[in-house]
Amino acid sequence: MHDIKFIKNNPELFDAGLKKRNLEPISREILSLYNDYLKVLSQKEEFQKKRNDLTKEISILSKEQSLDKVEVLKKEVLKIKESINLFEKNASENYGKLNLKLLSIPNNIHENVPIGKSEEDNVVLSIKGDDRVFNFKPKNHLELGESLKMLNYDQAQKISGSRFSVLSNDLALIHRALVNYLLDTHTQENNYSEIIVPELVKSKTLEGTGQLPKFSDDLFHTSKDLWLIPTAEVCLTNLNRDSIINSDLLPLRYTAYTNCFRQEAGASGRDTKGLIREHQFGKVELVSITLPEKSDNELERMCECVEKILKNLDFKYKKVSLCSGDIGFSSSLTFDFEVWMPGQNKFVEVSSCSNCSDFQSRRMKMRIKDQKSNEIFFPHTLNGSGLAIGRIIVAILENYQNSDGSVNIPKVLQTYMGGKKKIESN
RNA sequence: GGAGAGAUGGCAGAGUGGUCGAAUGCACCGGUCUUGAAAACCGGCAAGGAUGCAAGUCCUUCCAGGGUUCGAAUCCCUGUCUCUCCGCCA
Known part of the structure; x- marks a missing residue:
């Protein structure tokens, strides 16, 4: 959500x-809606003031027992109320239009974001980790999972359809081990x-993080008007919605494991x-709430938390800065791993x-109160996957596979799997 | 699912029709005292919006949405949530 006053003062x-x-530029349209709203608003307030004044007068006159005068004023107020109602209706209509427009505009781009049109223009910042050397042709995770008989798509198809999977035995165990x-x-x-x-939330919650009103097609909506979350970011960021947090509590750092549900509407045929x-x-999510001046550092810190895991799992990975054409709706700066x-x-x-x-x-009216100055302002919010479980399982299967189709278990996970060192079919 | 109670400022908690944006306490901020701190005392302290260079002025808000009334935190209706008791249940 953008600050309408910023748009007013800096349209270009x-x-x-x-x-x-x-x-395309949109400030003219926004400001015209805003002016329409303000015009009606001030008219409404004018009548409200008149009403309030007369009401006070009635109160005094009643005490003085000037009943005739009171009757006259009462009639006058009734007329004024009609005007108030009219302007009120117009004002809220105008506000609704303006608000919907504002809610549909993506976030500003951070100055460090590379300018570009699409995925192609993303900038690789670093590549770390060693290449794995195979003396055989490595299989993909599907072949591996199915030959191990731990990944079953017939069953998944039967109970839920496409884009679902059933994991069993050691793959189920490694899923749980990863989460832990x-x-x-x-x-x-x-x-x-x-x-x-x-994992089910109200639409207001999704509006707070930016999935709604624009991206309902990507989400699952239930018959009870609750939505399945596409990421735990939605919940963690909204924990402090509509509230004022004391500045000395910052930064807030939350993590949660949840299932995430996505329609993948725009990806038909892919994967x-x-x-x-x-x-x-499944995904473990990280969310931070920080002072505005600390958010750049916090993003670096968050990336380090992610990288630490990737290093411990001994993967070769790259860090990519998403370009202005590829970056998400709510984000100002994004690094992918x-x-x-x-x-x-x-x-x-x-x-x-x-x-x-x-x-x-x-969007969610989460504010900070500075303990010293008593100033109230909006904090910065950050989120990151730390990490997506399914894709890490893919990475483990493909990177740790042996020529016989068995898969070694990364060292850091072995204690989480009862000391087991290898996944193999039995 | 049945019966009852409730929702007020950062928090706790008064307030049942007319200067109530709202007593009081805590927290917080400023000051006095102190070598410093604590305590004590004095003062300040809700949010959002409009307008204005500013001081200020005005509007809105006591869970949400309707209604009654000249006037609603206060009365009525609906919804949401919370708590207590009963039933059911993983």
Whole structure:
């Protein structure tokens, strides 16, 4: 959500920001809606003042027993009320139009974001980790999972349809091990608080983080008017919606493991089978709430938390800065982490860390009160995957596979799997 | 699912039709005292919006949405949520 006053004072700057996202200028339209609203608003307030004044007068006259005068004034107020109602209706209509427009405009782009049109223009910041050397042709995770008989798509298809999977035995165990390893690391080493959150939320919640009103097609909506969350970011960021937080409590750092549900409407035909792109997947999420001047550092810190995991799992990965044409709606600056998948011969995204600046906090009216100055302002919100479980399983299968189809278990996960060192079919 | 109670400022908690945006306490901020701190005392302290260079002025807000009234935190209706008791249940 953008500050309407900023748009009013800096229309060219605002439109220039949109241009970076390859969007048309919109400040003129916004300001015209805003002016319509203000005009009606001031008219409404004028009549409200008249009403309030007369009402006070009635109160005094009643005490003086000047009943005739009171009757006259009462009639006058009734007329004024008609005007108030009319202007009130117009004002709220105008406000609704303005608000819907504002809610549909993406966040500003951070100055460090590379300018570009699409995915192609993203900038690789670093590549770390060693290449894995195979003396055989590495299989992809589907072949591996199915030959191990731990990944079953007939069953998944039967109970839920496409873009779902059924994991069993050691793959189910490694899923659970990963969740525990990730949560332990983030809580014990990275100072995040572990939270368990609902996976069904109200539309207001999704509006706060930016999924609604624009992206309902990507979401699952239930018959009770609740929505399945596409990421735990939605819950964690909204925990402090509509409230004022004391500045000395910052930064707030939350982590949660949840299932995430996505329609993948725009991805039909892509990755239809396997753990890469599913309607339901597990993810450990990181969310930070910080002072505005600290959010750049916090994003770096969050990336370090993610990188630590990727290093411990001994993956080859790259850090990518998303360009202005590819960056998400709510984000001002995003770094993706992509892990090398030998079975597919490419890098695949396993984490995305974003600084959403004050875009989400404005939408959800989450504010900070400075203890010293008593000033009230919007904090910055950040979120990052730490990490997507399904895709990490893919990475483990493909990177740790042996020629016989068995898969070694990464060292850091072995204690989470009862000391087991290898996954093999039995 | 049945019966009852409730929702007020950062928090706690008064307030049942007319200067109530709202007593009081805590927290917080400023000051006095102190070598410093604590305590004590004095003062300040809700949010959002409009307008204005500013001081200020005005509007809105006591869970949400309707209604009654000249006037609603206060009365009525609906919804949401919370608590207590009973039933059921993982």
